[in-house]
Every structure is written in C-alpha cells, then in structure tokens.
Amino acid sequence: xxxxxxxxxxxxxxxxxxxxxxxxxxxxxxxxxxxxxxxxxxxxxxxxxxxxxxxxxxxxxxxxxxxxxxxxxxxxxxxxxxxxxxxxxxxxxxxxxxxxx
Amino acid sequence: xxxxxxxxxxxxxxxxxxxxxxxxxxxxxxxxxxxxxxxxxxxxxxxxxxxxxxxxxxxxxxxxxxxxxxxxxxxxxxxxxxxxxxxxxxxxxxxxxxxxxxxxxxxxxxxxxxxxxxxxxxxxxxxxxxxxxxxxxxxxxxxx
Numbered sequence: 001x002x003x004x005x006x007x008x009x010x011x012x013x014x015x016x017x018x019x020x021x022x023x024x025x026x027x028x029x030x031x032x033x034x035x036x037x038x039x040x041x042x043x044x045x046x047x048x049x050x051x052x053x054x055x056x057x058x059x060x061x062x063x064x065x066x067x068x069x070x071x072x073x074x075x076x077x078x079x080x081x082x083x084x085x086x087x088x089x090x091x092x093x094x095x096x097x098x099x100x101x
Numbered sequence: 102x103x104x105x106x107x108x109x110x111x112x113x114x115x116x117x118x119x120x121x122x123x124x125x126x127x128x129x130x131x132x133x134x135x136x137x138x139x140x141x142x143x144x145x146x147x148x149x150x151x152x153x154x155x156x157x158x159x160x161x162x163x164x165x166x167x168x169x170x171x172x173x174x175x176x177x178x179x180x181x182x183x184x185x186x187x188x189x190x191x192x193x194x195x196x197x198x199x200x201x202x203x204x205x206x207x208x209x210x211x212x213x214x215x216x217x218x219x220x221x222x223x224x225x226x227x228x229x230x231x232x233x234x235x236x237x238x239x240x241x242x243x244x245x
Contacts (some may be wrong), residue, residue: 087127087210093130095113097111098112
C-alpha cells in the first residue's frame, strides 16, 4: 500500500482526484481533460489506487475509476485543518492592512 | 452528533476592519490550494445581504458557488451556509462573530451542522481526498 500523502504530492494527481471527486470516470475521460497522454494518466491512477485513494472496476472494455469512501469525521477533521490555516492567514492579512484602531 | 469546529483568533484591528477583510478580501486569506477553480488568481464575492451568494470568480471568469448568507450584521456577525466542493444540500453552517476587545477584535468561527453527512454518499465522494489534504496541510504546518 502506497502512502496517500505522497501520492497527492503531485499536481497532476491532485487534478485527477479533484476531477474524480465530481464523478467517476474512465481513463479516456480523464485524459481528455488533462494535458497528458492516456498512458501517463494510467500511471498516475495506478499510484492513486495503490495509495487507497481511488478504486476501479471493469465496465465493458473500459475501466471506471472512482474516489474511495470516507466518513463524516474525516470531512470534519479536514475542515478543521483548513479553517485553522485560513484563520492564521486571515489574522496576518488583517493586521498587515490595518491602519490602527 | 459530530462536534462543531471552533476556531478563535484575536487580531490587532477594529471589528470594522476585520469584518471588511473577512467579507470583501476573502481571496487574500482563503488558502489558494482550496479554490474550487484550482487557480491562484481567483476572487471571492460575498453579496452583502441575507440570501446573498458567496462565490468564487476564477481568472477566466468562471463562477463557483461556495455558500449563501444567512445573517448579515456588520461589523458584529456574518453567518452562511457553506457548501464549497459539495452539493448545495450538503451545506454546513459557518457563523463568524467579531467582538471588540481591549486592543483589537476577537474573531470566533463556528462551523457546525456536520450531521448532514451522516450515512451519505456525498461524504464518501469527498471525504477521502479531503482528509488526505488535511493531513498534508497538517504536516506542512508542522514543518513551518
């Protein structure tokens, strides 16, 4: 099993994951949205699958990829980190643009 | 029942300035890695009234809905439904209060309403990638 965080360290793989978050897709559909070849997309998908981030199934001659599942606690934990990050940036920006009270 | 997220910061500025930055300059502090367009040169618009939209405008003009204002009380409070990256019916609730303190403003954010995700497919679709992002950010924060 690969490391999911290392797998997401690549910008193309983040684009693929973002696209699969909207809907499940075949390799061809993904490749049509990205500036890389189908074999390159397949290679990235293999890394994402090994990291447990996506799964695939056969549908006729195609393979359809989808994001793997997670629960409410993971969504919440994620947002907690994002808000913490956003609030730190907010504080910096507010204080750097304040003319003083 | 999933606990709400509570984040509080104190800033050296007036509530008026803090409220203005929150609602008019969100593109300056919202992490660019979490824009829906995936672009860096995006703008964020808060329509300044109850029922107003919160949306991102990408550099190429595309718009992405993030939420809807449910309370607009400058400079004390703003609340909104928040569905960035999700279907509209999977909105959580964000409530932000700005209180004057001796030398500045206390900003308290409460993000609640996570039970909308219970046993739901939407959470399945977004949860894994988002938790991965969260851990990435956490390790980034630990490294700076």
